[in-house]
Each structure stands twice: as structure tokens, then as C-alpha cells.
Amino acid sequence: MKIVRHLLFSQNSIKATKRTTIVFTPHHSLLLDNLKTYIMNKPLPSFLKLCFLVLVYHTPISNATGRSLIDGILLPTQKNEQPYRTGYHFQPPSKWMNDPNGPMLYEGVYHFFYQHNPDAAIFGTIVWGHAVSYDLVNWIHLDPAIYPTQEADISSCWSGSATILPGNIPAMLYTGSDSNSRQVQDLAWPKNLSDPFLREWVKYAGNPIITPPAGVKDDCFRDPSTAWVGPDGVWRIVVGGDSNNNGMAFLYQSTDFVNWTRYEQPLASADATGTWECPEFFPVPLNSTNGLDTSAYSGNVKHVMKAGFSGHDWYTIGTYTPDGENFLPQNGLKLSGSTLDLRYDYGQFYASKSFFDDSKNRRVLWAWVPETDSQEDDIEKGWAGLQSFPRALWIDGSGKQLIQWPVEEIESLRGNEIKLQNKKLTSGSVVEIQGVTASQADVTISFKLEDLKEAEVLDTSSVDPQVLCTERGASSKGAFGPFGVLAMASKDLKEQTAIFFRVFQNQNGRYSVLMCSDLSRSTVRSNIDTTSFGTFVDIDPRYNEISLRNLIDHSIIESFGAGGKSCITSRIYPEFLNYEDAHLFAFNNGTQSVKISQMSAWSMKNAEFVIDQIVKSAA
Numbered sequence: 001m002k003i004v005r006h007l008l009f010s011q012n013s014i015k016a017t018k019r020t021t022i023v024f025t026p027h028h029s030l031l032l033d034n035l036k037t038y039i040m041n042k043p044l045p046s047f048l049k050l051c052f053l054v055l056v057y058h059t060p061i062s063n064a065t066g067r068s069l070i071d072g073i074l075l076p077t078q079k080n081e082q083p084y085r086t087g088y089h090f091q092p093p094s095k096w097m098n099d100p101n102g103p104m105l106y107e108g109v110y111h112f113f114y115q116h117n118p119d120a121a122i123f124g125t126i127v128w129g130h131a132v133s134y135d136l137v138n139w140i141h142l143d144p145a146i147y148p149t150q151e152a153d154i155s156s157c158w159s160g161s162a163t164i165l166p167g168n169i170p171a172m173l174y175t176g177s178d179s180n181s182r183q184v185q186d187l188a189w190p191k192n193l194s195d196p197f198l199r200e201w202v203k204y205a206g207n208p209i210i211t212p213p214a215g216v217k218d219d220c221f222r223d224p225s226t227a228w229v230g231p232d233g234v235w236r237i238v239v240g241g242d243s244n245n246n247g248m249a250f251l252y253q254s255t256d257f258v259n260w261t262r263y264e265q266p267l268a269s270a271d272a273t274g275t276w277e278c279p280e281f282f283p284v285p286l287n288s289t290n291g292l293d294t295s296a297y298s299g300n301v302k303h304v305m306k307a308g309f310s311g312h313d314w315y316t317i318g319t320y321t322p323d324g325e326n327f328l329p330q331n332g333l334k335l336s337g338s339t340l341d342l343r344y345d346y347g348q349f350y351a352s353k354s355f356f357d358d359s360k361n362r363r364v365l366w367a368w369v370p371e372t373d374s375q376e377d378d379i380e381k382g383w384a385g386l387q388s389f390p391r392a393l394w395i396d397g398s399g400k401q402l403i404q405w406p407v408e409e410i411e412s413l414r415g416n417e418i419k420l421q422n423k424k425l426t427s428g429s430v431v432e433i434q435g436v437t438a439s440q441a442d443v444t445i446s447f448k449l450e451d452l453k454e455a456e457v458l459d460t461s462s463v464d465p466q467v468l469c470t471e472r473g474a475s476s477k478g479a480f481g482p483f484g485v486l487a488m489a490s491k492d493l494k495e496q497t498a499i500f501f502r503v504f505q506n507q508n509g510r511y512s513v514l515m516c517s518d519l520s521r522s523t524v525r526s527n528i529d530t531t532s533f534g535t536f537v538d539i540d541p542r543y544n545e546i547s548l549r550n551l552i553d554h555s556i557i558e559s560f561g562a563g564g565k566s567c568i569t570s571r572i573y574p575e576f577l578n579y580e581d582a583h584l585f586a587f588n589n590g591t592q593s594v595k596i597s598q599m600s601a602w603s604m605k606n607a608e609f610v611i612d613q614i615v616k617s618a619a
């Protein structure tokens, strides 16, 4: 342990604090010592070295990644050891993380909790990690909020959700795994409501408040949702599970938030889907990009039912009548007897959780983005698991699907804009996008296509888009496409991740736009899952340009097609890259030319991640 003087937050949205003495973990002191040695060994005049040292010791440290917040200064050792840690995607200082839990805004502070094993970089005994933010971009890591203490959660504190109760009291419902590994539902609330960071949480002494119903296996009943209150004043939640392998969102009701009764019918179910994990149920207003409080139900509103199974988050949109507890999936969308229809994201994106942010009238979505390297790699790295960058979520004008888009606050991390307009990409073009830090960037690009009668003919009605993307990757020449970007690419293109589109015409004269993330050449390393991802984008390329936004951040790329209609999140572990070696290209491998009508790219700064042991030890 080392005592270092005052390194707190400089981001404009975080209130500057008075000088504080901070106790750093050994990791941090090592970081500072390394940086000091690095500066002292540089052939610089002593005066300049002194200036640098003052700057270093008076600047916030980043997310314990081994990177300083001072742009451009990277520790050589850390740089090589931890190339896959992110600059602006949330991750704990170390060890294992999975699901997002209980996100909420309380008294102007965003709270984010997450499934965390503080002892290892693999799944194990789980506690609730906790971090707070004023802007969803920069984060202060706190001590774990909820951890095993009672018989009702002694084996682990699993996923759950926040509800703000009348009187502005946050309540947390979560799954406890008890001493028999039985999954039960528990209740906790903050110890001190006047602590803006809500650091300490107390548990209801009568936990568990809900136990598995008859006919449901003890280990197939978990993940309570945020509660909503009906016109009758009764609270409702759904809890995930299954009965005879049929996935279900069990519905519970309560008048006091402590005593819960199961409603006879589940709110939703689907045959043969296995246990539903992390179900969510919330309203979305039609014809608006706003969100709604989870308890809103009247007016021009639809409801979304989301559940996690088979490694993906599925959702359906429908109409909910609290009186009679009837959720009716809308026409053309099947819920019962089949899988849910749509996916939030067609890549690595699981156990998502949303909350209503009333300060901006929006619904914000988070999800666990798992590693796709090996467990041995994770142990060596000392960490595993990322969170997607928070996304605003709303219903498309068509009412058929949801739209997701990174929250606007991300723009505070953008550096200078690099622009390109009206650039024709002829067949075989590979054009480097220069002037951005290709390993940490935000890139938007729009493609215009003409004379689509030349498009490849394919009946896409019965085709699995992921299979199509695997069979026809970036190197398989089509007519219109593949075209898109090559991200996290080495200069010689031996390593590259292609996010691209390909257009097909069906026999009936309709067009289908395929969006792919081709990971087959993302790394030359072995023991990495390089499965490609794909989905169709609901867009008519005759009348619309095809847009693509990529959030690139070292080992993660979040791709948004057609303004967020289709999303694919990928994990990538290139071998030969370090920060300076990454390149970014636009490409067209179709026989037909396409035009980049508009491209904007920004290098992204590091978000600030600060550890709060600081404030505690100084207090």
C-alpha cells in the first residue's frame, strides 16, 4: 500500500472534490512507480521531468488498466501485457464480471451493480460489484454492495433489479443461492439514504421472500425484474425459470414489497427454451424515442418482454393489460410454443438489464459481453467480462422492433473528427481511414447503392443470416457487397475484423440487407472463438442509404446497422497488435461499386475510472 496525494476526477460533469489523501492498491502504486521510472529514464532536461512528474501525480488514474489518463503516455510493460483491456467500456479493476444488475439513477447519481467474483477471473462465489457515475461515461468503483451473509444468499448473490419505492427509497430484489444451492429471491435496501453513493446495503432479516414454486427445480428459478405497479396499486415482478424445460417469466404480486404471491399463469413462456434468465418487462411509447417509467401502462404504449436463453437475449413486443395480467404479443410475433422473436444483439450480448432514466426521459440498456478467449487466457489476464456501452432503447416507427443507440454522453470522449464524403469504392477497394486511433474509435459511415437490379438473387426467407455470414465472409465476392469496414486490422491485413453488408434480391423483387461481423480473420491466435455473426437489417436499400456505426475499443467492437435497427457485438483478440499498430479501412469486395456518402471517425479518449478506497480511507 502506498499513500499518494490527491488524484481525483477532472471530468467536467463530475464535481471537483477538495484535495484528499488517497490510499492506492499495490497495483496503482506499481503503476505510478513504473510511470515515474519511465519518465526519469527519458533523455529530457530535469526541469521537464519534474513537470511531467507533477502532472502524473496530480492526474486521475484510469481503470487500473495500466494506462494513465494522460493521453499518449502508456507504460510499455502494461501496454504489452494488457492490450485487451478497454478504454471506455466498463470493466472492474480486476477479476470476473458477468451480468449487469440493478442499474438506476438516484439523486443525480447513476448506480451500476454487476455480478462479480472478486477472488478470481473465472465464475465462482458471486457478489454485487458497485460503481457510480454522474454521466454514464466516467465511473467511481466502490466496494461490493451485496455479498453473501445470510443463509438465503450464503453461496452467492446472483442477478436482480432495482425499484424506486414511494418516498424515493431504492429497493433491490436479487437471487440468493442458499447453502443447498437453492435459488431464492431476497430483498435489500440502502443503509444510509443520505450517502449519495449508497455504499452500504442492509438485507431484510426475513429473507428469502420468495422460494421456488412447486414443480420448479431449485436451481431453475432466478433473476427478479424491476417491479411495476398497476392501477390497483399492486406491485408486480417477473422471475425467470422453467417448468419441464419450458422457459417462463413467473409473475408475482405484492402490496407491501415483502410478501409476494405467485399469479396462477406466467406472464410469458416458450416451450423447450430452458430456464429463462434475467427476464425484463417494460413499456415503450409508440412514435417516440423516449423511455417510460416501468409502471406506465396507459396511452399509446406497447410492452417489451425480454428473456435470456441459449446464450442470447430475445424479446417480443406486445400489449399488456394489468387487469387480468394479459400480455398479448403483437400480430406476426409468436411467443408461445417457439422462441421469442427478435434479439437485442446478434453477437456477444447477454443478461441485459435496462432502467428508466427520468433525468433524460430515456430507457438505458446494459449487457454482459463475455470473453471468447479461453479460461486459461482469462486467468492469465487476471480479468474477464465487459459491459456494453450504455444504450438508449426505443421502439422503431414501424412498431415492429426496438432501436438501440449509444447514449449521447459518449460524445464527450470524442477527439477530432475525421471526415470523408462522396468517396466511390470500386470493386476491390481497400481505403485506409487515417488520422484516428484505430484501436479506440467511434466510426460512422453511410453507403449509397445504385442500380440494384445487379444484386445477387437469393431467397432469403428461409436462410439463417449467421450461416450466410459464415459461408459468405468478407473474402467471398458478391455483387453489392461485401462492403463495410475492416477494424482492428494489422497493416498487412493478416488480422482484421470485417463488419460488412451484402445485398440480395428475392424472387419477389424485394431486397434483403445482410449485416455481418466476420471474425474468421480477427486473430491468428489459437483457442479463440472466432464464430462469425449475422442478421438481416430491416431496410430497403433502394430508398435508404445503409449506415454503420462501430464503437471500437481494443477487444470489443459494438456495431450498429441502420441507425441501431440491428446490432452485433464482437470480441476480438488480435495477436500482433498493440495500440499503435491497429489500422482501420473501408472496403468493397463486391463486383459493383458503392459510394461512401458520408463518414465521420473520432479517436476516443479514455473514460475515467477511479477507485473509491480513497474517499473512505481519507474520511
Ligand SMILES: OC[C@H]1O[C@@](CO)(OC[C@@]2(OC[C@@]3(O[C@H]4O[C@H](CO)[C@@H](O)[C@H](O)[C@H]4O)O[C@H](CO)[C@@H](O)[C@@H]3O)O[C@H](CO)[C@@H](O)[C@@H]2O)[C@@H](O)[C@@H]1O
Binding pocket: 098, 099, 115, 123, 126, 158, 159, 160, 175, 222, 223, 277, 278, 311, 350, 351
Ligand atoms: O451469476 C449468476 C447470474 O448469471 C446468470 C445469467 O448470466 O446465470 C449464469 C449462470 O452460468 C454462468 C456461467 O456460464 C454458463 O451460462 C452462460 C450464460 O447463460 C453461458 O454463456 C455459458 O456457456 C454457461 O457455461 O458462466 C461461467 C463461465 O462462462 C460458467 O462457469 C457458469 O456456469 O450461472 C448459473 C450457475 O452457473 C447457471 O445456472 C447460469 O447459466 C443469471 O441467471 C444468474 O443470476
